[in-house]
Amino acid sequence: MASRLVKFTISVLMALLLAPSLLASSDAPFIIAHKKASLTRLKSGAERVSVSIDVYNQGSATAYDVSLVDDSWSKDIFEIVSGNTSMSWERLDVGALVSHAFELEAKVQTAFYGAPAVITFRIPTKAALQEAYSTPILPLDILADRPPVKKFELVKGVGKVWVLDLCDLHCDFVYLPGCDTIKI
16 A cells, blocks of 8 residues: 555656646747846936846747837936847747847936836747746936945955965965954
């Protein structure tokens, strides 16, 4: 009796483990898109937003008539400096990666929450267009007053820094003037 129960349990576990791989092996594209945005303060006081979107086909078939549209950038807040917010490709082969980038300039101070970009594509076996969404971006604090960053603030409290030279397998330490030594 126990032997049957063990065999049944193993059979069920194997079926559960193999089911996702069987479903994933269907002959279809699987689009993954990653959207990134970064801010750069210009000397003129304006702020530049650099946006890049990477589109991957992680499926097992080619996607055709791939179109990317990122229309979440309000014209009241942003002005396009270079590129445009949409792009299209004839096809996206299995395992392929395409990227699209554009730059905007902010007009007003605000906290901006951008929506994901929309990617549409065609599968030859289906009549309807398929849709995928990119990752959303983190909120952008446009033209916000930021305190200056003190890059060496952490080093200030350290009195001795160990330096390891991997080429000679030699250890040294460096004293920083004006700092108290910390014994570990």
